[in-house]
Each structure stands twice: as C-alpha cells, then as structure tokens.
Amino acid sequence: xxxEICNINLLSLIPKYYLTxxxxxxxxxxxxxxxxxxxxxxxxxxxxxxxxxxxxxxxIKSMNLKYRAKNKxxxxxxxxxxxxxxxx
Numbered sequence: 001x002x003x004e005i006c007n008i009n010l011l012s013l014i015p016k017y018y019l020t021x022x023x024x025x026x027x028x029x030x031x032x033x034x035x036x037x038x039x040x041x042x043x044x045x046x047x048x049x050x051x052x053x054x055x056x057x058x059x060i061k062s063m064n065l066k067y068r069a070k071n072k073x074x075x076x077x078x079x080x081x082x083x084x085x086x087x088x
Contacts, residue, residue: 040075
C-alpha cells in the first residue's frame with residue numbers, strides 16, 4: 001500500500017525533477033541532489049529512491065530552498081548512495 005502511494009505520487013515527478021547535480025566524496029561514494037515536494041519526509045523519500053533505483057542509500061540530508069514563489073513547493077535532498085546511479 002505504501003509503495004503504491006509512493007509510486008503514484010513520485011513517479012510522475014521523477015522525469016521533471018530527477019537529478020539536479022552529482023558529486024563524489026572522498027570515500028568514492030556518490031552524492032546526488034534531488035528536488036522533491038516539500039511535504040515529503042525522509043522515510044518516504046528513502047523508500048521511493050530505494051525502490052526506484054534498487055540501490056542502498058547511505059544517508060539523506062534535507063534542506064529547504066531559498067524562499068521564492070516558485071521554490072516554496074520544493075525542497076532539496078542530498079542523497080549518498082553506495083555506488084553510482086545508472087542512467088534512467
């Protein structure tokens with residue numbers, strides 16, 4: 001049930017707000033930045049990304065965007081994976 005709700009809400013957003021940037025940490029782990037709706041909390045984001053990419057998530061860090069009319073609906077999420085994401 002949770003997986004279905006998560007997929008319905010987020011799969012429609014992924015093509016538009018998939019990946020904003022990519023960087024590498026010293027431990028050779030990948031760090032990616034996503035834009036997600038502000039109402040999503042970390043457990044739902046983690047469930048969705050784990051299901052969508054089928055990769056273990058190392059950690060998730062969430063930040064609010066600077067206030068602007070178009071940005072108040074989204075927040076920035078930095079996600080560290082164990083390996084690079086394959087292209088979607």
